[in-house]
Amino acid sequence: MIIKIDRRLGKNFDWITFGLIICLSLIGVITIYSATRPPAGINAQPDFYSKQIIWLVISIAALFVVVFFDYKWLFRYAYQLYAIGLFLLIVVLLAGKSGMGAKRWLSLGVFSFQPSEFFRILFVIGFSAFLSGGCHDFREKMSARSVVLFALLPLALLVKQPDLGTAILMVALFIVLSVSRGVSKKIISVALIIGLVSVPFLGHIVWEGLKDYQKNRLVAFMDPDVDPSGIGYHINQSKISIGSGGIFGKGYLKGTQGPLRFLPEKHTDFIFAVYAEETGFAGSFFLLCIYLCLFLRGLDTAYLAKDEFGRLTAVGITAMFFVYFCVNIGMTLSLMPVVGIPLPFVSYGGTALLSNFIAAGILINIRTRRFELFYPS
Amino acid sequence: MRLNKIQFGSYIIVAVFLFFCFKLWQLQVIDGDKYRALSENNRLRIVKTPAPRGIIFDRNGTALVKDIPFFSVSISQESLKRLDTYALAKFLGIPENEIAEKLNRKDNSPFIPIKLKEGLSFQEIAHVEAGKSDFPGLFVETDVGREYLLGKIGAHVIGYLGKMMPAQFENPAFRNFPPDAMIGQWGVEEVFDEQLRGKPGEQIIEVDALGRELRLIQQRPPVRGKDITLSIDIDIQKAVEDEFKDKAGALVAIKPDTGEILALASLPSFDPNVFARGIQYRDWVSLLDDNKKPMLNRALQSQYPPGSTFKIITGTAALEEGVIDLDKKINCSGGIGYGKWTFHCWKKGGHGPIAFHRAIVESCDVYFYELGRKLGIDKINKYATVFGLGKETGLNLMIKERKGLIPSTEWKRHEKKQPWYLGETYNAAIGQGYVLVTPVQMARMMATLSNGGTIYPLSLVKGGSKPAGRVDIKPETIQTMKEALAGVVNEPGGTAHAAQSQAVVIGGKTGTAQVIGKQHGVSGEKYMDHAWFVAFAPVDKPAIALSVFVEHGGHGGSAAAPIAKRAIEAYLIKKQPGKAGSQNAHSNAPGISASQPDEKTPGVEE
Numbered sequence: 011m012i013i014k015i016d017r018r019l020g021k022n023f024d025w026i027t028f029g030l031i032i033c034l035s036l037i038g039v040i041t042i043y044s045a046t047r048p049p050a051g052i053n054a055q056p057d058f059y060s061k062q063i064i065w066l067v068i069s070i071a072a073l074f075v076v077v078f079f080d081y082k083w084l085f086r087y088a089y090q091l092y093a094i095g096l097f098l099l100i101v102v103l104l105a106g107k108s109g110m111g112a113k114r115w116l117s118l119g120v121f122s123f124q125p126s127e128f129f130r131i132l133f134v135i136g137f138s139a140f141l142s143g144g145c146h147d148f149r150e151k152m153s154a155r156s157v158v159l160f161a162l163l164p165l166a167l168l169v170k171q172p173d174l175g176t177a178i179l180m181v182a183l184f185i186v187l188s189v190s191r192g193v194s195k196k197i198i199s200v201a202l203i204i205g206l207v208s209v210p211f212l213g214h215i216v217w218e219g220l221k222d223y224q225k226n227r228l229v230a231f232m233d234p235d236v237d238p239s240g241i242g243y244h245i246n247q248s249k250i251s252i253g254s255g256g257i258f259g260k261g262y263l264k265g266t267q268g269p270l271r272f273l274p275e276k277h278t279d280f281i282f283a284v285y286a287e288e289t290g291f292a293g294s295f296f297l298l299c300i301y302l303c304l305f306l307r308g309l310d311t312a313y314l315a316k317d318e319f320g321r322l323t324a325v326g327i328t329a330m331f332f333v334y335f336c337v338n339i340g341m342t343l344s345l346m347p348v349v350g351i352p353l354p355f356v357s358y359g360g361t362a363l364l365s366n367f368i369a370a371g372i373l374i375n376i377r378t379r380r381f382e383l384f385y386p387s
Numbered sequence: 388m389r390l391n392k393i394q395f396g397s398y399i400i401v402a403v404f405l406f407f408c409f410k411l412w413q414l415q416v417i418d419g420d421k422y423r424a425l426s427e428n429n430r431l432r433i434v435k436t437p438a439p440r441g442i443i444f445d446r447n448g449t450a451l452v453k454d455i456p457f458f459s460v461s462i463s464q465e466s467l468k469r470l471d472t473y474a475l476a477k478f479l480g481i482p483e484n485e486i487a488e489k490l491n492r493k494d495n496s497p498f499i500p501i502k503l504k505e506g507l508s509f510q511e512i513a514h515v516e517a518g519k520s521d522f523p524g525l526f527v528e529t530d531v532g533r534e535y536l537l538g539k540i541g542a543h544v545i546g547y548l549g550k551m552m553p554a555q556f557e558n559p560a561f562r563n564f565p566p567d568a569m570i571g572q573w574g575v576e577e578v579f580d581e582q583l584r585g586k587p588g589e590q591i592i593e594v595d596a597l598g599r600e601l602r603l604i605q606q607r608p609p610v611r612g613k614d615i616t617l618s619i620d621i622d623i624q625k626a627v628e629d630e631f632k633d634k635a636g637a638l639v640a641i642k643p644d645t646g647e648i649l650a651l652a653s654l655p656s657f658d659p660n661v662f663a664r665g666i667q668y669r670d671w672v673s674l675l676d677d678n679k680k681p682m683l684n685r686a687l688q689s690q691y692p693p694g695s696t697f698k699i700i701t702g703t704a705a706l707e708e709g710v711i712d713l714d715k716k717i718n719c720s721g722g723i724g725y726g727k728w729t730f731h732c733w734k735k736g737g738h739g740p741i742a743f744h745r746a747i748v749e750s751c752d753v754y755f756y757e758l759g760r761k762l763g764i765d766k767i768n769k770y771a772t773v774f775g776l777g778k779e780t781g782l783n784l785m786i787k788e789r790k791g792l793i794p795s796t797e798w799k800r801h802e803k804k805q806p807w808y809l810g811e812t813y814n815a816a817i818g819q820g821y822v823l824v825t826p827v828q829m830a831r832m833m834a835t836l837s838n839g840g841t842i843y844p845l846s847l848v849k850g851g852s853k854p855a856g857r858v859d860i861k862p863e864t865i866q867t868m869k870e871a872l873a874g875v876v877n878e879p880g881g882t883a884h885a886a887q888s889q890a891v892v893i894g895g896k897t898g899t900a901q902v903i904g905k906q907h908g909v910s911g912e913k914y915m916d917h918a919w920f921v922a923f924a925p926v927d928k929p930a931i932a933l934s935v936f937v938e939h940g941g942h943g944g945s946a947a948a949p950i951a952k953r954a955i956e957a958y959l960i961k962k963q964p965g966k967a968g969s970q971n972a973h974s975n976a977p978g979i980s981a982s983q984p985d986e987k988t989p990g991v992e993e
Binding site for chain 2 (some may be wrong): 253309
């Protein structure tokens with residue numbers, strides 16, 4: 011049987027992680043409602059928040075399904091899953107829908123989704139399985155083959171879309187997982203030196219390859235005051251939103267930046283700005299604390315994991331949440347260029363929420379089954 | 388080993404957490420107020436609502452202007468990023484580079500929408516309203532505009548409402564005005580601008596990032612400007628400007644017992660509606676370059692020799708100084724010799740022996756040469772100055788008024804470094820030579836004389852003002868002069884026979900000013916003499932005093948006098964209830980005279 015319902019499953023279930031992500035998701039729904047409420051005098055009522063609630067219900071269900079599967083099955087079919095992930099990325103390039111100057115969506119009749127949202131999980135599973143697989147000779151493991159398969163190929167596909175956010179995540183996860191597995195210092199040093207030497211050259215290629223809006227975002231990041239209503243607009247408006255919140259915020263539904271459309275992508279990438287405007291420093295601090303607990307709990311899960319695959323997967327998923335968190339908050343605080351990365355669990359977006367819940371489900375799965383013996387069949 | 392790596396990871400996580408907390412503290416707690424102010428500005432827009440301008444009425448309560456909405460199409464600056472200027476230029480029918488120039492102007496304030504086209508017709512508004520959804524941020528703005536109901540009539544008095552000129556940006560009075568504000572730029576509109584303007588209201592409007600108005604948060608209604616009732620009688624104004632036909636010139640009519648200006652015309656005139664609609668540069672240039680000078684207020688800004696109208700001054704001076712006996716006849720043989728020159732009388736062959744009264748009636752030059760010789764230029768200067776000639780009248784139309792010139796020996800020595808010659812006195816005595824006056828000065832001189840010598844400050848507002856003083860002239864002198872002036876119009880052989888009215892007894896004096904450079908045998912309008920006529924009526928109880936000047940009009944009696952008559956009748960006949968315009972008034976002539984002392988005369992009405 012694939013599904014193994016064990017009494018210990020209920021007893022060991024990681025209610026803390028579950029509670030933390032539910033907490034984040036509810037903050038998300040509430041903030042989405044505030045961010046997308048129409049300005050006074052306009053009757054159209056956007057249904058972003060209700061859509062998000064539906065997605066939340068689906069995601070919770072998916073999480074429990076994931077928890078019921080023993081994660082050893084993930085290890086067993088890791089490469090197949092990873093292959094499906096790559097295949098989806100290729101499909102989206104060929105048949106994807108365009109939006110905001112990028113081809114990221116795949117339409118499946120009624121709804122459309124972003125394959126890259128799921129690809130990142132499949133990547134973590136595939137690369138963790140690869141690193142933890144039978145052979146322990148890391149020098150051999152870190153061959154050109156692995157670099158091509160787990161770094162260059164997905165990177166090329168993501169940049170082509172372009173999905174800069176997921177591409178950055180891929181690189182970060184690649185490094186984090188490699189380091190976690192214990193790749194020798196020599197290899198990392200050589201990789202770093204090669205990387206540094208090739209930066210000017212690669213930089214040029216990357217710059218030429220960037221779409222105009224990506225270039226603008228980089229320029230705006232360097233100097234947001236260049237043109238307050240032009241490229242730097244996102245960044246300045248986000249800072250104004252957050253800063254105007256003060257210590258205790260303007261109060262729920264009292265924020266003005268979002269509803270008045272000063273803030274772009276207010277319910278997705280910039281939702282933190284809306285939240286911070288309405289709840290102030292107190293609310294922002296509270297939210298950061300929830301994330302802190304989630305990340306530390308994730309690392310703890312990795313520490314407790316009963317096998318190498320579980321450990322690497324837990325590290326990978328935690329790192330994934332952490333990277334998204336850093337980039338998103340860094341972006342709204344204008345510490346980083348604007349890349350389209352949502353705040354995990356909080357930002358509007360069905361696919362992202364679902365994939366994050368699935369990832370959290372795997373995390374809970376690993377922690378829940380930490381006492382079970384692992385019998386490779 | 389394993390724990391260490393995970394510990395290392397948790398350090399990184401905690402470090403990032405602390406760093407974010409620090410940044411948030413900075414942004415929200417330390418700089419919170421600054422950002423709060425910024426977000427308020429983002430959200431609220433202050434829109435000024437124009438105040439309806441006060442209406443300008445004539446003395447009988449006829450509205451001369453009307454407030455009309457003035458439409459312009461503007462675009463809010465938030466929406467410029469996505470703007471297709473080519474399509475917009477095509478849509479509005481203006482050249483693309485003109486739009487680009489307006490959008491890229493350096494002094495554009497980021498929160499004030501940019502006006503792209505002004506003075507839209509209703510058809511154009513419909514066009515913009517129908518197609519504006521293709522251009523986010525495009526909207527029709529409404530301002531207060533003016534319609535000048537009478538067009539060119541009275542334009543120099545009423546003035547116009549126009550866009551602020553670059554020179555006015557510096558003026559502290561307009562400091563708080565938007566750069567495209569419409570302000571009074573001429574005439575009464577300018578003089579009483581502050582009073583007419585009212586106070587614009589304010590609307591605080593919540594807007595979104597595209598500048599779309601969402602909700603009215605607060606508003607202060609505009610305060611309507613105060614109305615103004617002018618002293619002008621628009622019926623005179625109409626009659627006069629009609630009577631001038633296409634001639635250039637000026638007329639100033641004054642109510643002698645108050646100093647109120649009843650009419651002030653300067654022709655050719657201009658249509659103030661052209662300015663109110665937002666004048667195009669080329670129209671403005673063509674108005675300024677027009678060699679007929681429509682923008683010149685000839686009543687105040689042109690000075691000419693007064694010709695024989697100046698004999699009123701010379702005559703008054705002679706009577707006051709006692710240099711001539713009223714019955715003393717002087718023989719006019721058609722000229723008077725002076726050295727190798729001969730000073731001619733206008734009448735070839737001369738008037739023969741002539742006394743004071745007839746000398747005025749027939750305007751005998753030789754008689755006045757003689758008076759001039761007896762008086763000397765400085766005595767003439769004294770009486771001219773007493774009547775306000777040679778200095779500004781102070782009528783405030785916010786334009787540079789000319790002073791005119793009354794010469795004296797002192798003046799000649801100072802200005803020309805030369806002694807005064809008797810020949811020049813001859814010329815001055817009949818209003819030629821150096822003597823220069825403006826039409827408004829002559830009208831006031833006539834008003835002062837006709838009211839018995841009281842000087843009133845001139846006023847454009849109904850009600851007039853308190854007397855400013857009196858001329859030191861004996862009443863008998865004034866009476867003699869008025870009788871003589873009545874003779875000029877009403878006696879046989881009077882030079883202003885053309886001004887004789889069946890309805891009212893008019894007194895006046897003609898004048899013909901020679902054009903400098905005129906040579907015998909050369910004709911053409913450019914060399915025609917300027918025609919003058921100064922008058923008052925009714926003679927026994929003056930209710931109106933005026934001066935008429937016709938540029939290159941020829942003889943005063945034929946060119947200027949009929950205009951004066953028309954103006955006087957337009958004013959006085961209307962004042963006779965039951966008689967106005969009726970045939971009866973004409974058959975009853977002279978209806979308004981001393982023979983009917985109990986009849987309510989216009990002079991004491993109101």
